[in-house]
Amino acid sequence: MLTSVNITFLGTASAQPSSTRNHSSLALRLNSDVWLFDCGEATQKQIQRSQVKMGKISKIFITHTHGDHIFGILPLMAGRLNGAGGMVDEAEEKRGAEGLDQPPLEIYGPLGTRAYIRNGLAYTHTHLGAPYVVHELLLPTDPLTGDHTTLPAHTSELVGRNILQSSSGTWDCIFADQLVSVSAATILHSVTCVGYVVVEAPVPGKIDPKLYIPHLKRTKAPMSLMRTLQNGDRVTLSDGMILTGPSRRPGRRIAILGDTFDPSPIAALAANVDLLVHEATNAHLPGIDPDTKSTDTYETVEMRARSHGHSTPQMAGAFATRIGAEKLVLNHFSARYAGDKQEGSVRIMDGIRALAEANFIGPVICAHDFMSFDIELRRVQEK
Template sequence: MLSLVFLGTSSAKPTATRNTSSLALNLEKEWWLFDCGEGTQHQLQKSKGLALSKMSKIFITHMHADHMFGLIPLMASTFNGMGGQTEEGADTRVEEAQSTEPFEIYGPFGLREYIRKSLLLTYTQLGRMYTVHELHPGPIPSDRNEGQMHPCEVMGRDISIENGAWKAIHKDALYQVDASPILHSVFSLGFVITEAPTVGTIDKKSYEPALNRNKAQLAAQGVKNPMSLLGKLQKNEKITLPDGTVLEPPGLREGRKVVILGDTHDPSAIAPLSHGATVLVHEATNAYLPESDSAAQSMTREEHQEWTMSRGHSTPEMAGAFAASIGANALVMNHFSARYRADDPVMDDIKALAEQKIPGKVVICSKDLMTIEITKNNVVRVKEETK
């Protein structure tokens, strides 16, 4: 099971019902954080199943305050940060940290310097090493001066864009992360997390006749429970039985794809990487609701969209249209204006605006501490909302 946990769904500032931007992608054995607005660690304390010890990566979409002002406090808490020491223990602490594997942080150029100087200027020491990998939209300056490195920092990669994207900025046996620039008022990123193909569902009953037919011979070979051999099929391995029967695995199933966008008024550059997304997370900062929103009453729908885009943001209709264009199975909207309380019935109207553009698909307006499950069969559903 994959799941998305929305820790903050407000734009610009926290409200009584929403925190600033942050969400977690829970991979069960570990989880990754995307953006880290002010107050994120408080939200983590309220969430279920997101132990800080299992957080293994952080991805930052852009350098606006509402997406990253919680990063330094979270790092200090997670990595046992503390103030400077005047005694010899300070050097010992750094030596202990240097024996650890560096924690990886990914984001736009400038992120490394921000973290470095924030830690240094606040005299924050860490109990673990960290590294920052920066994504650059153009040539990497050879003469830039990022200042003194933090003693717990390992120099990260400077990753240049190629053919309009950053491919495989992280890749392991299960997941690959790609990124692309999307248009906003500042340099902003979208991330695409693609699961490796997995073995399809095993129909145990279809294998039972052949296994039962060979039960005695398998027992003689030390296999007391013939059904235990199905574990090999789950690893995509064939099974040859004593009578020569070959049991084939059910074949590979395409992995799930999660697309998480930063703020944007035009994400079209990431479309080639996003096609067939299982879930698209797309901002919907402003909605045209003249009946209930005084800010929209003096505008036409077209003027309202132009006004929203001029601030680098999107409407629910824009989110729905992009979801439809990439063939997304589900759309989850976030980053709502402070005008829209999470518990306001107007959120149903916002959902309806997006549904007009992507009929028949799952559309969800996220709330803080909402968990959305993504099953292996590409079913997307709200699991729970922590109160």
């Protein structure tokens, strides 16, 4: 069971950064491991200003290869993997050889992710002191073999998987261990874009000790047996009596979407998530945003957002309702919407949240850089 799940927004801007919002990236902490979702320019600098530990980053998931979502990955890799620009001396070579025995930094992304990283490392003459691997999520129309780049593999690059999309339009279980799994699906944008769903394995159900204590008192190790029951397992007593722990219940479910004007293809995977992270790039805020055009309407703003592959808060709220999300976090805001605590900025973000709430009855949060919170398990409903 995951004892701690935390999300930290490192960058919440779209297209270009501002003085209050960096390019896209968020960190998901699972116990002590950290997974990054997207890695826009200056993500490494944002990490240094946050509580996220660079050395704990074990996976990076790229939603799409637009620059505002991937330009920061090369410097982050150089920092995370003890990289060095230019020629390395013998000491650095020795450290590099030792580093290659470490678990690799795993990177997932659509076609082009591997080529971008390989080319960038090669032409900047970047040496890494530890290994990395890139797994590409391929569409049926993508090449099934080859590295999709003419350059040879980097000296620190391990052979990654080319993961073919299923007939249902998803990439099922691209990663799984005993605690958590990750699946993905395309979402509609101006280029190939991916949304990810992180699912915690079933967790122990709520146990009522009063049902078991009278029986466990007759044993030599009641506390040890109680822990076994708490895990949902069975215990056989010396007299043959069998005690069964409560059934396991669903773990946390988190959907993290990239840029999209229609995430319908991921709806089934993202059903009933505890947290949905959805972009809300553009909004119509008459009377709130002083830069609102008098010729605009809610319809024209949505039409313009869709034409660029993006969403409005209303669209995000509608999708959250459609999939039965527990909570919605709006992200990826236009540079015109500051992420500071100035009165005007707060009023605008309150207006954006209200637009989403018009289509979604659950909690809505507008993300800002360095916003961080724990994702709790849903409470067990009392009978």
